[in-house]
Amino acid sequence: MMSEDKKTTDFGFEEVPLAEKAKRVGAVFSSVASRYDVMNDILSFGLHRGWKRWAMLLLRLRPGMQVLDVAGGSGDLTQLAAKRVGDTGSVVLTDINPDMLAVGRKRLLDAGFANIPCILANAEQLPFQDNTFDRVMIGFGLRNVTDKPAALRSMLRVLKPGGLLVILEFSKPIVPGLQTVYDAYSFHLLPKIGHLVANDEDSYRYLAESIRQHPDQATLKALCEAAGFVQCDYHNLSGGIVAIHRGVKP
Secondary structure, three states: OEOOOOOEEEEOOEEEEHHHHHHHHHHHHHHHHHHHHHHHHHHHOOHHHHHHHHHHHHHOOOOOOEEEEEOOOOOHHHHHHHHHHOOOOEEEEEEOOHHHHHHHHHHHHHOOOOOOOEEEOOHHHOOOOOOOEEEEEEEOOHHHOOOHHHHHHHHHHHEEEEEEEEEEEEOOOOOOOHHHHHHHHHHHHHHHHHHHHHOOHHHHHHHHHHHHHOOOHHHHHHHHHHHOOEEEEEEEEHHHOEEEEEEEOO
C-alpha cells in the first residue's frame, strides 16, 4: 500500500519511491515471463487452474458479453472467458508488461484465438471509454499495482452500469496454523524453487513478499466499496490462501 504522504510505496518488504515501483515490478515480470506458466504449476501444485475456474463461475459470463482481462499476463483467464462468451462476445487482454503480453499473445494464437486484442495498458489508466464492458477481471495482478484505489476506480469507469468486477488474488489464510506453514513455504522454499527452475531467486522472493503486503480480505472489500462498487463480497479458496472479490457498478 502507498504511504500516507503518497511519496513511497511497498515493493515487497522494501519501501520505494512511487515512480520506482512500476519499473521494478516490470523487471520482475520481464525476468519470469518465459517460465511464468511452468512456475505457476510448480509453485501452486497446479491449484491455480482450479482457482481460475472458480473465478469464471463467479463472473457469471454469458454468450455475447464484452469482457476485459486486466493485467492478464499469459492469458489463462482470457482463454477461459473467450470460450464462454463465444463468437458473439469479445474479450480484451491487457497487461502493463510487454514481455508478459507477448507471452499471452502467443498462447492465445497457439490456442486458436486469433482475434483477441492484446493491449499494453496500465490498470490505473485503462485506455477504454466509459461504460464499455459487461465484466472486468484481474487475476493475480492487483497486488503488483502501485495505486490500487486508482486501478479500482479505472476498472469501475470502464464497466457498464450493472457490470461486474472479479478480482482473483492471493490473500490471508484463515485456517488456524496455515499461516505458519504458508510463510515457511513462501519465504524459504519458493525462492529456492525459483532459483532452481527459473534461475531467478530474487524475483520469486519479491512475489512472496508482495503476497504478504497485499490487503487482506476485509481491507480489499473496503477498498472496492470506497472506489464506488456495491454488493461487494469475497469467497475464500484453499483456506484463504486465495480469495475472489466481487463488486458491481451501480
